[in-house]
Amino acid sequence: xxxxxxxxxxxxxxxxxxxxxxxxxxxxxxxxxxxxxxxxxxxxxxxxxxxxxxxxxxxxxxxxxxxxxxxxxxxxxxxxxxxxxxxxxxxxxxxxxxxxxxxxxxxxxxxx
Amino acid sequence: xxxxxxxxxxxxxxxxxxxxxxxxxxxxxxxxxxxxxxxxxxxxxxxxxxxxxxxxxxxxxxxxxxxxxxxxxxxxxxxxxxxxxxxxxxxxxxxxxxxxxxxxxxxxxxxxxxxxx
Numbered sequence: 001x002x003x004x005x006x007x008x009x010x011x012x013x014x015x016x017x018x019x020x021x022x023x024x025x026x027x028x029x030x031x032x033x034x035x036x037x038x039x040x041x042x043x044x045x046x047x048x049x050x051x052x053x054x055x056x057x058x059x060x061x062x063x064x065x066x067x068x069x070x071x072x073x074x075x076x077x078x079x080x081x082x083x084x085x086x087x088x089x090x091x092x093x094x095x096x097x098x099x100x101x102x103x104x105x106x107x108x109x110x111x112x
Numbered sequence: 113x114x115x116x117x118x119x120x121x122x123x124x125x126x127x128x129x130x131x132x133x134x135x136x137x138x139x140x141x142x143x144x145x146x147x148x149x150x151x152x153x154x155x156x157x158x159x160x161x162x163x164x165x166x167x168x169x170x171x172x173x174x175x176x177x178x179x180x181x182x183x184x185x186x187x188x189x190x191x192x193x194x195x196x197x198x199x200x201x202x203x204x205x206x207x208x209x210x211x212x213x214x215x216x217x218x219x220x221x222x223x224x225x226x227x228x229x
Contacts, residue, residue: 004155033215042202042219043156056215090156092217099144099163099206101217103156 004093004104012110013081021076021107025093032074035090043090049074050096086111114139114205118220126228131190133223135203145186146204198227
């Protein structure tokens with residue numbers, strides 16, 4: 001049974017560029033959440049998707065957007081990258097309404 | 113609104129001695145509380161969870177946590193530390209959104225546990 005998978009593992013981008021990160025949820029899960037973990041800090045909630053709709057959103061600008069596909073996988077898009085967007089981006093999956101979330105290994109984004 | 117405060121950014125113990133990682137929370141509703149562990153260059157692993165059942169919660173690898181509503185605390189303990197316990201630990205709170213969904217996890221700043229031989 002595959003857990004949560006994310007791609008790519010690492011990514012280097014230049015300021016002003018756009019990036020897309022991908023996530024496949026744990027088998028059977030229908031809800032995907034995205035988190036940003038800056039160096040030395042705890043993860044911060046970006047948004048959550050269920051039934052292909054954004055259900056909750058944290059305090060992140062509109063440059064951060066997402067999508068969920070019919071197979072429950074998800075993408076995180078970040079436009080107009082800033083140096084401060086450099087972080088580990090974590091995807092978590094769960095059943096809708098469930099308490100606990102299962103995390104993937106993350107994508108390390110470096111913006112130069 | 114919900115928030116989590118981890119009272120120690122670093123904890124250092126000797127192998128075989130007890131571990132105590134402290135966490136206080138704030139929540140407008142009855143919260144669910146979790147402890148996650150993150151080993152270097154690894155993802156987050158769920159250690160244990162409290163979801164309004166028994167206040168003393170047992171998790172994996174010998175860890176326990178006790179929910180104390182009067183103190184708004186959820187401290188993590190282990191009777192005897194092992195070298196493999198060295199990692200960063202996060203206390204996490206989640207509360208219902210609109211009474212229907214536990215969606216957003218709010219993380220503390222993390223506690224780095226060092227275990228000396």
